[in-house]
Structures are given as structure tokens and as C-alpha cells.
Amino acid sequence: MKQAIGVIDSGVGGLTVAHELMRQLPKEKLIYLGDTSRCPYGPRSKEEVQQFTWEMVNFLLEKDIKMLVVACNTATAFALQSLKENLNIPVIGVIQPGSRAAIKFTKTNHVGIIGTEGTVRSNAYTNALKNIKDELEVSALACPMFVPMVEQGILEGQQAREVVEDTLSPLLQYSKMDTLILGCTHYPLLKNTIQSVVGEEITIISSSEETARETSTILDVHHLLNKDDYYPVHQFYTTGDLEIFIEISRSIFKEPHLQMVTIEQANLHQLQDS
Structure with a gap:
């Protein structure tokens, strides 16, 4: 074998x-x-x-x-x-590959990261991004509701959109990002909903x-x-x-x-x- x-x-x-x-x-x-x-x-x-x-x-x-x-x-x-x-x-x-992809796509040097509490708390993405390109401005947000929602198979529809809108509102209100890293491998399953909330002008990066x-x-x-x-x-x-x-x-x-x-x-x- x-x-x-x-x-x-x-x-x-x-x-x-x-x-x-x-x-x-x-x-x-x-x-x-x-x-x-x-x-x-x-x-x-x-x-x-x-x-x-x-x-x-x-x-x-x-x-x-x-x-x-x-x-x-x-x-x-x-x-x-x-x-x-x-x-x-x-x-x-999955962190280094995702970071390199974000740096390749950003034009404004403003990168957003969404992930679990543990990933955001670790600063792993921020460190990986800045180790490659120090002048980046990085905004990170923990999204604790996303993984349980995906594990239940709730990927699209009104409930998914309401949770995504509510969760991402602080990031969208204060960040000037043009690129958003999905810093959790569950999140690509919500990509369509996330894209519709953040807008087409923001490039979404999945590390897959x-x-x-x-x-x-x-x-x-x-x-x-x-x-x-x-x-x-x-x-x-x-x-x-x-x-x-x-x-x-x-x-x-x-x-x-x-x-x-x-x-x-x-x-x-x-x-x-x-």
C-alpha cells in the first residue's frame, strides 16, 4: 500500500x-x-x-x-x-501559506484576519505577516460563533448571514482592509455569505x-x-x-x-x- x-x-x-x-x-x-x-x-x-x-x-x-x-x-x-x-x-x-497569499493580493497593505479565539490570541498570523512585510497594517477579529455554525451545517441563508453580519461589524467599521484572511479552515464553507457581507471589493484568502x-x-x-x-x-x-x-x-x-x-x-x- x-x-x-x-x-x-x-x-x-x-x-x-x-x-x-x-x-x-x-x-x-x-x-x-x-x-x-x-x-x-x-x-x-x-x-x-x-x-x-x-x-x-x-x-x-x-x-x-x-x-x-x-x-x-x-x-x-x-x-x-x-x-x-x-x-x-x-x-x-496552514498559517504561513495563507499569509503569503494575502501579501501577494493586498494592494493597500491593510490585511484583515478572522479566526478562532485561540488563533487570534496567539498572534500567529500577525507575526507571520509582519515577518514577511513589516509595513503591513493588520486587523484581527475572533469569530467564536462561526465554527459551531459550520459544524451544524448552517452555511447559507438568513441565520448564517445575520451571525456573519453581527460578528464582522467591528472589523468592517474600523478596518481599511482590502484583503481578508479566513484564518480557520471552517470559514471557507461560509465564504459566499462572508463575501456578500464584506463586499466584492475585499479579496478573501483561503489557505487551502x-x-x-x-x-x-x-x-x-x-x-x-x-x-x-x-x-x-x-x-x-x-x-x-x-x-x-x-x-x-x-x-x-x-x-x-x-x-x-x-x-x-x-x-x-x-x-x-x-
């Missing part, structure tokens, strides 16, 4: 990254784990996020992955460095495409790209409600992609004992 790329997230949001990986790397097998039973990670302490992240990683390491993609901004902010230092496989997060592009480059550098005529069946795991996970997967993976995926319940006991 070909070695797979492991992808972890606090819930369903990382499926947006997985979808882009499947599109850009069609010969690479993915093993995805979404910790939906303990989502959201945003309000949790750094120590909790690190513990949960390592439990997910240990679950995937047992499946002999060749690379790890941390498709969760909060986990990237709090655990990426530890993972890089302690794992003997390549590891990538950039992360997939960087994953491809890293695999190539480490001579890990699969070049055989091999089109895999991907394995997706969730620690929570299987039906909701499958329903949201359908909204992301249109046919024929969903036919290439098996979705199973992860063994929580195994996760917690890892």
Missing part, C-alpha cells in the same frame, strides 16, 4: 484543505481525521490544543503516513513547532490552495511524490457524529470525488490512550 498524507483538523473545516489536496495531487492518498467530538478548539487552552493535536497525530502515525498537514489554524498556532521538532516526517501548517501547492513542493523536495498510475481511495475519520460529517462532506466533495472516499468513526478510546 502506498504511504498516505495525513491531514488533521478540529472538525470538518479541514475537508476544504483535503479537497484541494485531492484536486492538486490526484495520485496521493489522504488519511483525514476530524476531531468533531471535541470541536471547537478555539476557546481551549494552548495545553489542551497541544494534547488533542498529538492524540490525533499518534492515531495517524499508526497508519504509516509520509507527511502531515495540520489543516487547523488553532492547532497550527499552538502545536506546529512541537510537531516539526519531534516528528521525522515533513509537517506543514496555497497549502496544497506547498504540500506538493515539499513532497517533491523530499522525493515522496507518488508518480505511479495510482488513484487512491482516501480514508476519512471523525471522532463525532458520522451522519453530520458525511452530510457536510457531500457539500464539499461533489461527485465523483465523494466516491473516492471511505468515511469511518475514529476510535476515541484509541485516541485518548495514544
Whole structure:
């Protein structure tokens, strides 16, 4: 069996990254784990996020992955460095790729960031942006209502729009941004609603495409790209409600992609004992 790329997230949001990986790397097998039973990670302490992240990683390491993609901004902010230092496989997060994309698109040097409480609290995006381009003006806003709404499958409609409008009003009132980073992989599922609220003049950046592009480059550098005529069946795991996970997967993976995926319940006991 070909070695797979492991992808972890606090819930369903990382499926947006997985979808882009499947599109850009069609010969690479993915093993995805979404910790939906303990989502959201945003309000949790750094120590909790690190513990949960390592439990997910240990679950995937047992499946002999060749690379790890941390498709969760909060986990990237709090655990990426530890993972890089302690794992003997390549590891990538979503913050650096998203930051580089925002810098490429902004014309006014005003960049907005929306994310979970943990991601915003960590200043990971602000630091990443300013390390590349110090003169940027960065406005960050935590959006704690977004992840629970996405996990419930509320992506469009009046309720979604009212929550997005109310949440983003402080950012829109005081920021002169022309570029907005969706600093949580759940948020691209709300992209249409967010775009309609912020207006077409603001460029919305999702890190999914950039992360997939960087994953491809890293695999190539480490001579890990699969070049055989091999089109895999991907394995997706969730620690929570299987039906909701499958329903949201359908909204992301249109046919024929969903036919290439098996979705199973992860063994929580195994996760917690890892």
C-alpha cells in the first residue's frame, strides 16, 4: 500500500484543505481525521490544543503516513513547532501559506484576519505577516460563533448571514482592509455569505490552495511524490457524529470525488490512550 498524507483538523473545516489536496495531487492518498467530538478548539487552552493535536497525530502515525498537514489554524498556532521538532516526517501548517497569499493580493497593505479565539490570541498570523512585510497594517477579529455554525451545517441563508453580519461589524467599521484572511479552515464553507457581507471589493484568502501547492513542493523536495498510475481511495475519520460529517462532506466533495472516499468513526478510546 502506498504511504498516505495525513491531514488533521478540529472538525470538518479541514475537508476544504483535503479537497484541494485531492484536486492538486490526484495520485496521493489522504488519511483525514476530524476531531468533531471535541470541536471547537478555539476557546481551549494552548495545553489542551497541544494534547488533542498529538492524540490525533499518534492515531495517524499508526497508519504509516509520509507527511502531515495540520489543516487547523488553532492547532497550527499552538502545536506546529512541537510537531516539526519531534516528528521525522515533513509537517506543514496552514498559517504561513495563507499569509503569503494575502501579501501577494493586498494592494493597500491593510490585511484583515478572522479566526478562532485561540488563533487570534496567539498572534500567529500577525507575526507571520509582519515577518514577511513589516509595513503591513493588520486587523484581527475572533469569530467564536462561526465554527459551531459550520459544524451544524448552517452555511447559507438568513441565520448564517445575520451571525456573519453581527460578528464582522467591528472589523468592517474600523478596518481599511482590502484583503481578508479566513484564518480557520471552517470559514471557507461560509465564504459566499462572508463575501456578500464584506463586499466584492475585499479579496478573501483561503489557505487551502496555497497549502496544497506547498504540500506538493515539499513532497517533491523530499522525493515522496507518488508518480505511479495510482488513484487512491482516501480514508476519512471523525471522532463525532458520522451522519453530520458525511452530510457536510457531500457539500464539499461533489461527485465523483465523494466516491473516492471511505468515511469511518475514529476510535476515541484509541485516541485518548495514544
